[in-house]
Amino acid sequence: MEVMPFIYGKMAETQNFTDREQECERLARNFHSLINTAIISPRRWGKSSLVKKVAAQTMSENKNLKVCLLDIFNVRSETEFYAYFAQALVKSTSNRWEEWFENAKVFLSRLLPKLTFLPDNETEISFGIEWKELQKNPDDIIDLAETIAKAKKIKIVVCIGEFQSIGNFDDPLAFQRKLRSHWQHHQNVAYCFYGSKRHILLDVFASSKMPFYKFGDLMFLEKIANKTWAKFIKKRFKDTGKSIATKDAGYLAELVENHSYYVQQLAQQAWLRTKDECSGAIIDDSLQSIKNQLSLLFVGLTETLTATQLYFLRAIIEGETVFGQENLKKYRLGTSANVIRIKDALLSKEIIDITAKNIEIQDPVFKLWLKEEYFKIR
Numbered sequence: 001m002e003v004m005p006f007i008y009g010k011m012a013e014t015q016n017f018t019d020r021e022q023e024c025e026r027l028a029r030n031f032h033s034l035i036n037t038a039i040i041s042p043r044r045w046g047k048s049s050l051v052k053k054v055a056a057q058t059m060s061e062n063k064n065l066k067v068c069l070l071d072i073f074n075v076r077s078e079t080e081f082y083a084y085f086a087q088a089l090v091k092s093t094s095n096r097w098e099e100w101f102e103n104a105k106v107f108l109s110r111l112l113p114k115l116t117f118l119p120d121n122e123t124e125i126s127f128g129i130e131w132k133e134l135q136k137n138p139d140d141i142i143d144l145a146e147t148i149a150k151a152k153k154i155k156i157v158v159c160i161g162e163f164q165s166i167g168n169f170d171d172p173l174a175f176q177r178k179l180r181s182h183w184q185h186h187q188n189v190a191y192c193f194y195g196s197k198r199h200i201l202l203d204v205f206a207s208s209k210m211p212f213y214k215f216g217d218l219m220f221l222e223k224i225a226n227k228t229w230a231k232f233i234k235k236r237f238k239d240t241g242k243s244i245a246t247k248d249a250g251y252l253a254e255l256v257e258n259h260s261y262y263v264q265q266l267a268q269q270a271w272l273r274t275k276d277e278c279s280g281a282i283i284d285d286s287l288q289s290i291k292n293q294l295s296l297l298f299v300g301l302t303e304t305l306t307a308t309q310l311y312f313l314r315a316i317i318e319g320e321t322v323f324g325q326e327n328l329k330k331y332r333l334g335t336s337a338n339v340i341r342i343k344d345a346l347l348s349k350e351i352i353d354i355t356a357k358n359i360e361i362q363d364p365v366f367k368l369w370l371k372e373e374y375f376k377i378r
Contacts, residue, residue, distance in 0.1 A: 005236035006268035008261050009094055020050055023221065027051070027192075031058040031067065031157045034190040034355065038205040042353050042362050043196035044261035045221050050192060051159050056159075065155045068092035068145070073162035074184025078169050082141045093148050093156065107148055107173045142182045146360075149188035159192040164200040176211040184215070191216070194348060199354070201346045229253035234268050239279065244278040252283045257364040260351070265290060291369050304349075310374075312342045316352070316359055317371050 027132075031054060032373045039047050048071075055067035070088040075081050078197060166172050193212075195201050205212050210295050230250035237244045244252075250274055256262035261375045269286035270278050301309065311331040321325055323339050333339055343359075346352040353360050361367040371377045 005240045005266060006264045006272060007169065008264035008268065022049055024054055026219065027054045028035065028058050028155065030217055032062065034155060036190050036217060037192045037219060038201065039194035039221060040198055040221045041221035042198050042202050046260045047221065048161060049345060051192060054259060055159065063113050067157045067159060069159045072160040072165045075165055076168050078175055082138065086141050086144055089148060090260045095151065107144060130244050142179060145189040156189045157192060162195045163193040164195040164197040167200060179256055180211040182217065186275040197350060223258045226250050226253050226258050229258055229263055237271060242274050242276060248278060248283060250282055251280060255287055259364050262365055290365060294365060307344060308338065309342050313361065313370060314375050316361060317367060317377065321359060
């Protein structure tokens with residue numbers, strides 16, 4: 001069985017991880033120095049892969065540093081957060097299941113830890129929370145990382161993925177205030193936050209009205225440069241006995257706007273179609289195949305959009321950034337106030353991303369499909 005040289009849809013590790021040298025160095029420095037960090041970028045730009053790589057690196061460099069990784073995408077309440085948070089912390093700071101259990105009893109007396117044996121003979125600790133007790137004083141959980149760090153004489157970095165999920169809690173603002181009021185005093189622990197909804201996280205960490213404002217270092221990930229992608233693609237082809245010219249490798253990445261997920265997917269499809277040397281024609285055919293695979297998904301997405309939202313997307317595709325009276329009329333967008341509502345709706349759906357410089361459609365293949373298949377712009 002051939003080993004696939006390109007990875008998408010899951011975390012990129014070892015030789016599949018591309019560049020990000022400066023970001024790795026900066027994040028590793030923050031981990032070692034226990035500086036809180038918030039990583040902000042659109043989804044599928046490689047935040048999780050970056051965090052996981054740096055976590056492994058820093059723990060190998062410092063045996064007294066433990067990194068706890070947890071993803072709270074499916075956590076829908078404060079109660080669930082406490083249980084998941086506690087479980088992840090105990091596991092990440094214990095070396096074997098017997099130690100998990102002992103640590104749970106020592107540090108989590110209120111949570112009544114119990115062992116659950118999985119069918120594959122692995123052991124997992126789950127917690128039954130006495131919620132009434134915890135409501136009286138949740139400090140035990142919020143301060144758990146600091147408590148463990150002091151007791152074990154170690155340093156801990158807690159990395160929380162999909163942090164925007166706390167917006168689903170009953171009172172997310174009060175919860176953020178509660179966390180901030182405790183975590184800002186921790187001396188042996190740092191916190192790293194990241195997630196898939198850039199505009200929400202930007203509000204959480206960059207708005208002066210929010211509890212986590214100026215909580216730590218804000219890292220804004222940029223796209224990996226085309227030159228770097230070309231070098232990476234060419235090497236991965238060469239490593240597997242195939243070849244691709246530098247200009248074609250750069251062309252491949254450029255077609256999908258250097259978007260990490262799609263560069264890897266398109267490169268994999270092109271590699272699969274290549275016997276010896278990859279060409280521009282193979283790349284074009286591979287991209288068309290990806291568009292065809294995703295067409296039903298894209299059709300379903302457009303059906304969730306209003307006519308004015310679709311007109312707005314057409315305007316963006318055609319390069320419009322200013323919406324004065326002429327463009328409002330040309331694209332049938334109604335009023336300036338309506339444009340604001342359209343932007344907010346498309347941001348919420350993660351279809352567009354707005355920066356100080358530009359408005360972009362986040363998914364480059366969806367953008368191509370809209371242009372060529374839906375609007376038929378040539």
